[in-house]
Amino acid sequence: xxxxxxxxxxxxxxxxxxxxxxxxxxxxxxxxxxxxxxxxxxxxxxxxxxxxxxxxxxxxxxxxxxxxxxxxxxxxxxxxxxxxxxxxxxxxxxxxxxxxxxxxxxxxxxxxxxxxxxxxxxxxxxxxxxxxxxxxxxxxxxxxxxxxxxxxxxxxxxxxxxxxxxxxxxxxxxxxxxxxxxxxxxxxxxxxxxxxxxxxxxxx
Amino acid sequence: xxxxxxxxxxxxxxxxxxxxxxxxxxxxxxxxxxxxxxxxxxxxxxxxxxxxxxxxxxxxxxxxxxxxxxxxxxxxxxxxxxxxxxxxxxxxxxxxxxxxxxxxxxxxxxxxxxxxxxxxxxxxxxxxxxxxxxxxxxxxxxxxxxxxxxxxxxxxxxxxxxxxxxxxxxxxxxxxxxxxxxxxxxxxxxxxxxxxxxxxxxxx
DNA sequence: TTCTAAAATTGAGTCAATTCTGTTTTCGTG
DNA sequence: CACGAAAACAGAATTGACTCAATTTTAGAA
Numbered sequence: 001x002x003x004x005x006x007x008x009x010x011x012x013x014x015x016x017x018x019x020x021x022x023x024x025x026x027x028x029x030x031x032x033x034x035x036x037x038x039x040x041x042x043x044x045x046x047x048x049x050x051x052x053x054x055x056x057x058x059x060x061x062x063x064x065x066x067x068x069x070x071x072x073x074x075x076x077x078x079x080x081x082x083x084x085x086x087x088x089x090x091x092x093x094x095x096x097x098x099x100x101x102x103x104x105x106x107x108x109x110x111x112x113x114x115x116x117x118x119x120x121x122x123x124x125x126x127x128x129x130x131x132x133x134x135x136x137x138x139x140x141x142x143x144x145x146x147x148x149x150x151x152x153x154x155x156x157x158x159x160x161x162x163x164x165x166x167x168x169x170x171x172x173x174x175x176x177x178x179x180x181x182x183x184x185x186x187x188x189x190x191x192x193x194x195x196x197x198x199x200x201x202x203x204x
Numbered sequence: 205x206x207x208x209x210x211x212x213x214x215x216x217x218x219x220x221x222x223x224x225x226x227x228x229x230x231x232x233x234x235x236x237x238x239x240x241x242x243x244x245x246x247x248x249x250x251x252x253x254x255x256x257x258x259x260x261x262x263x264x265x266x267x268x269x270x271x272x273x274x275x276x277x278x279x280x281x282x283x284x285x286x287x288x289x290x291x292x293x294x295x296x297x298x299x300x301x302x303x304x305x306x307x308x309x310x311x312x313x314x315x316x317x318x319x320x321x322x323x324x325x326x327x328x329x330x331x332x333x334x335x336x337x338x339x340x341x342x343x344x345x346x347x348x349x350x351x352x353x354x355x356x357x358x359x360x361x362x363x364x365x366x367x368x369x370x371x372x373x374x375x376x377x378x379x380x381x382x383x384x385x386x387x388x389x390x391x392x393x394x395x396x397x398x399x400x401x402x403x404x405x406x407x408x
Numbered sequence: 409t410t411c412t413a414a415a416a417t418t419g420a421g422t423c424a425a426t427t428c429t430g431t432t433t434t435c436g437t438g
Numbered sequence: 439c440a441c442g443a444a445a446a447c448a449g450a451a452t453t454g455a456c457t458c459a460a461t462t463t464t465a466g467a468a
Contacts, residue, residue, distance in 0.1 A: 008464095009416090034455060044418045049456065110321050118318035120382035129382070160398045164372050167398075171371035178324035178333070194364045194371075201405030212434095213446085238425060248448040253426065410468085417462070425453090432447070438440090 015041040016048055020058045021103070029059060029111040053123055056115035060124030063104060063112045067131045070099045071138060078142045085151050086199045090192055092142055093169055096135070097184060100173070109177040136166040156202045168194055219245040220252060224262045225307070233263060233315040257327060260319035264328025267308060267316045271335045274303045275342060282346045289355050290403045294396055296346055297373055300339070301388060304377070313381040340370040347406075360406045372398055 019040035023032035034055060038045045052058045073095050081088040100109070116128035140162030146152040172191050176182045223244035227236035238259060242249045256262050277299050285292040304313070320332035344366030350356040376395050380386045 046418050050416065055455070110324070114318040114322035117314050117321075117378060117382060120314070157397065157401060161401055164368070164398045164401060167372040167375035168368050171375050174321060178321060193361065194368045197361060197365055197368060197402070197405060201401060250448050251446075254446065259425070427452070
């Protein structure tokens with residue numbers, strides 16, 4: 001392998017993503033025309049559609065990178081969580097939220113979320129669902145860790161709890177990206193307040 | 205008022221909604237062309253855009269009717285809730301979920317949800333956010349009612365709890381409409397399982 | 409080196425939502 | 439009843455995502 005064809009392919013992939021990312025930032029998702037992305041990446045429109053099924057999939061590739069970084073950052077917290085249930089959850093969720101706008105603007109998030117519900121079976125739709133699942137799983141892993149340490153009661157249904165916490169956080173995040181004037185500290189405080197009910201219920 | 209102009213306007217509104225609803229059912233949201241809706245309603249394309257800012261707003265009008273019916277049905281449960289926290293929540297949520305597919309197909313829900321996150325400031329986007337808020341508020345009202353009756357502890361943060369329950373349910377519903385093969389009883393069972401954690405925490 | 413099938417690229421063409429501009433209808437007033 | 443302004447309407451034109459048939463490039467066998 002690694003012949004000319006494979007190298008050119010990888011190179012084109014990179015050029016398309018880079019052009020798209022730059023344009024999405026500058027002009028927004030809707031404002032970025034495929035034609036312009038193609039011109040900037042020095043490929044034709046047809047080639048873009050050879051690499052990605054639709055415009056949303058291009059955005060999807062960028063979103064995936066961002067979420068994977070977040071998942072990675074979360075591993076540290078799961079491995080060595082703060083010695084207090086409330087803080088542990090807040091720290092993990094904090095990582096998710098604080099990292100979320102590194103590469104993606106709120107508008108890009110809105111588009112990504114919209115596409116993932118609109119076309120759940122498209123490549124990106126499936127990827128996005130998988131990312132959500134991974135985040136849920138990571139929260140569940142944190143809970144399991146806290147149970148090991150003895151900070152969370154053994155008889156708690158960790159799966160259901162992980163889903164509950166993720167679903168609530170995710171929904172709050174969706175509302176957050178829908179309002180351009182919404183601020184991260186306010187979002188985090190609201191989620192802390194909601195989780196307080198759970199924390200009280202599951203602590204030993 | 206109530207001159208010819210106003211009457212014609214109301215009549216056209218109705219005709220557009222009826223044509224659109226019929227077509228969305230038959231052909232799906234994407235499959236329903238504005239041109240066809242216009243022809244069926246016996247108005248021009250331009251007129252449709254005079255009444256609704258975009259295709260999504262037409263769907264939005266239909267979704268609003270559905271959700272308002274659901275809210276109405278929920279009032280009964282809030283007024284006379286089952287004498288058990290778990291059952292009370294399950295009954296209210298059951299009403300929401302069981303009614304949800306009366307007029308709207310999963311595909312229509314997907315589109316509606318997508319549009320509401322994609323264009324949160326469009327008329328429909330704002331309406332949808334308002335509907336979500338009303339549902340959250342109704343769950344909060346149920347909790348308040350249960351506190352009055354003495355089934356839920358007085359020191360529980362009802363607002364946060366209402367949000368937590370709604371957000372989790374809503375997220376589960378979103379995942380439900382994303383999968384055409386997902387079934388209502390399974391959805392309800394999953395939500396019951398998640399809520400069990402909360403029920404245990406808030407009961408007197 | 410030459411040749412051929414498969415893979416990749418190209419961009420003009422299609423399709424459907426939305427916009428735009430000129431026309432028609434309604435309303436209130438003299 | 440006639441008239442002018444404002445509101446509604448119509449549908450042709452625009453726009454931009456996506457398709458597809460024709461062309462070019464590559465890999466690897468002879």
